[in-house]
Amino acid sequence: MPEINLSAIPGSVVLRAQEDPDFALQLLNADSREDALSGLGLSDEQLRELRPILDEVAQMSFQDAIQQLRDQVGVSMK
Amino acid sequence: MIDRQEIKILVDRHLAEARKAMLPRVRKAFDSLLQERRLLQPDPAPYFAALGHPLFELPVWVAGRLNDEGVQTPVETLADVLGISALGYLHARAQDDWLDGASREDPTPIALAESLLALCNRLLVSVVGSSSRFWGFYCEVLNDYAESLLHTDELRRRKAPVSRSTFEQLLAQSKPLMIPSAAVLDRADRWELCPHLEEFVFSATAAAQLYNDLTDIYTDRQMGQRTWTIEAIGDSEADQLWIEVAGISEGREGGRIQERVREALLFHQRSAQAAQTLGLSAAEDWLADRRAALEDLPRSLHANLRSAFVRRIAGPAAGQGG
Secondary structure, X not given: OOOOOHHHOEHHHHHHHHHOHHHHHHHHOHHHHHHHHHOOOOOHHHHHHHHHHHHHHHHHXXXXXXXXXXXXXXXXXX | OOOHHHHHHHHHHHHHHHHHHOOHHHHHHHHHHHHHOOOOOOOOHHHHOOOOOOOOOHHHHHHHHHHHOOOOOOHHHHHHHHHHHHHHHHHHHHHHHHHHOOOOOOOHHHHHHHHHHHHHHHHHHHHHOOOHHHHHHHHHHHHHHHHHHHHHHHHHHHOOXXXXXXXXXXXXXXXXXXXXXXXXXXXXXXXXXXXXHXXXXXXXXXXXXXXXXXXXXXXXXXXXXXXXXXXHHOOHHHHHHHHHHHOOEOOEOOHHHHHHHHHHHHHHHHHHHHHHHHOOHHHHHHHHHHHHHHXXXXXXXXXXXXXXXXXXXXXXXXXXXX
C-alpha cells in the first residue's frame, strides 16, 4: 500500500481531527466535507490541495477496512 | 453430538499425527501452511468462522442427522472423518499456493500436496473401506477438481473476464469439500442424500467465495486476477467504492457493495434450503450467524472505514504541514 503524504494536510485540520472524531468523519463523507472545511480559514489553494489528499486517505482507509473484514474469515477456498 | 471444543481437539490430533508422519522438508512446508491458515493453534475462531466453510462441522452435522434416525457414527470414525476434512482441505490449499506462486519454480507445495493426499486417503480407507460406490464418486470429484484447476489457470493466464457462469463453473474446485460427509453417508448407506449435500456445498461455498472476492478486490486486482466481483463492480470504479460506503446511512444502502451482498445472500438462501432438505438441524445457528454476517457487511465496512479514516487522518505521522 503506497504511503500518503499526510504532512501536506494543514496542521489545523489534523489538530481538529485529533480532538474531534466527528469532524474527521465529516471530512470522510462528500456530503459534509465542504461544511467541515469551511470554518477553518483555509485559503482556496489549500482547499484545492487538500481535497484529493483526503480522497486518497479515504481510499487507503477503505482498503484497511476491507482487509479487517477479510481477516475475520476462517477456513476459506482462497 | 460432539461440540466445537471436541471437534478442534480431534482435528488437531490428526494434524499433529500428519506432521509426525512427514519428512523434514515437507514438514517445514506443512508448518508454514498451518500457520498461514491459522490451524493447529490455540485460537478456535479460524476453525469455525461463520463466513468460512463449515469444513469441520459439516460432517458432524451429517453424522448428527444420521444419529437422529438411529444410524450411529462412532467417535473414532468421526475423528478420522475430521482428519480427512483437515488434510483434504490443506491438500487443495497447497496446490493453490503453487498455482498462485509467482514463479512456480519451487515444487515444495506440490510435494506437500502429495504427502497430504496420501495421508488423507489412508484415513478414507479406514472410514469407507473398499466401497466401489464411494471410490467411483471420489474419482469423479477429483477429476472435476483437476479440470477446474486447469480452467482457473487458463483464465488467469488469459486475464479473461469472469462471468457469473464462469464463477459457477470454477466452483467445481469446491467439490472435494463433499468428500468427508459423503464418506459418512456411504458408511451409513444413505447415498441418496448426496445430491442435497452437493447442493449445500456448492451454494455455501458460492456465498463465501463472493464475500472473499469482495474483501480481496484490491489484492486480486494487484495480482492481475479476474473475478466475477471485479467484473460486476468495474475495474476502474473499484477505487471509488469508499464513496458509496462512506455515504451509507439509515435508508441509504451501499450501492455496488449491497448488490454483491444480495448475490451472496441468494446463494446463502439456497444453502439454507439444502441444509433443511438434508435435515441438518444442527446447522441452524451457523446458518443464522452467516446470514447476519452477510447482511451486516455494508454496515461493518462503514464502521471499519470510519475508524480507519479517523486513525489515518489523526495519526501520529500527520500534522507536520500548514
